[in-house]
Amino acid sequence: MRQISESKRNNVVQCLSNGFSARETASKTGVSKRSINRISQVTLGVKSKPRIGRPLKVTSTNIDYIVQQVTKNGIQSASKVSQILSNDLELSLNATSIRRLLKTLGIVPLIKRKKPLLRKKNIADRVAFAKSHIAWTETNWKHVVWSDETKINLFGSDKIHWCYKRKDTQLKQQHVQQTVKHGDGLFIDGNMDKQLYKTILQEDLLRTLEDCHLNPKDVVFVHDNDPKHKSILVTDWLNNQEFEAM
Structure with a gap:
């Protein structure tokens, strides 16, 4: 056809x-x-x-206005578009009719993709990290020990967010959901500081390597750039270990 x-x-x-x-x-x-x-x-x-x-009541002008709301203004639901039509144009058109209209025009709903909220420096650092490790093999990565983190929602929620996008068009800013990760590795009673973090590394990290039968000389320990992780106290301790810190 x-x-x-x-x-x-x-x-x-x-x-x-x-x-x-x-x-x-x-x-x-x-x-x-x-x-x-x-x-x-x-x-x-x-x-x-x-x-x-x-x-x-639906005219070509109305149709253009509806399309503009979801493609340019980033309105995320047909119900919201229906409210806007009622308020701005005094046009009564239910959400179901709006969804059908948009589908006919090739504008379909999709679940927003989650994307970390990054600064320019974060982006540059990630690109540099990827380029410097592009040749690493699966064997290389098996020697990496990652610091564990528990996700805590301080920015938005885990619910599904919808938006509208034309078929065969690239994702735009309005088609993604910004996310922010937060959390320290272990559950602790009180505030995490550099001294407590060093203690955790001394006791829990070294014990983990031993329990997993990992040779510290072959291990790369990876943690993020939290100020406590980069403190002189922690850095000096890491520099004196057999494993490499990244």
């Missing part, structure tokens, strides 16, 4: 919304009546036929 272009779909929707029959719409747009009936059912929820009385 031949794919109908987005512009032709828009023309069909506009003609049907203005009260033209399937035959009249076919004559004006060059789209078959069968395709027009299918578009009408998806978009308007009814079969195309000559209308009696008032034409539908």
Whole structure:
């Protein structure tokens, strides 16, 4: 079946919304009546036929306004678009009809991808890290011991966030959900400081290496750039260990 272009779909929707029959719409747009009936059912929820009385309220201007709300203004739900139409244009159009319209225009809902909220320095550091380890093999990474972290939600939640995006277009800022990770490795009673962190490394890290039968000379210990981790007290202790700290 031949794919109908987005512009032709828009023309069909506009003609049907203005009260033209399937035959009249076919004559004006060059789209078959069968395709027009299918578009009408998806978009308007009814079969195309000559209308009696008032034409539908959805005009080409209304359609452009709806598309703008979800593609440029980043409105994330059809219900919210319905409220905006009611407030701004005094147009009553329910969320279901808006979803059908957007689907006909090739604009589909998707779950936002989660993306860490990073500063430019964070991004540069990550790129540098990736480039410096691009040649590492699976064997290399098996010698890496990562500091464990528990995720604590201090920024947003784990619920699913939806948005709208045109098919075959790149992700934009409005299509991702910014995330921030936080948390220290062990559950502790009180505040973590450099002395306590050093104690944890001395007792728990070394014991972990022993329990896992890992030779410290072959181990790379990785932790983040928290100020406590980079303190002179901790750095001096790490420099005197057999394992490498990254």
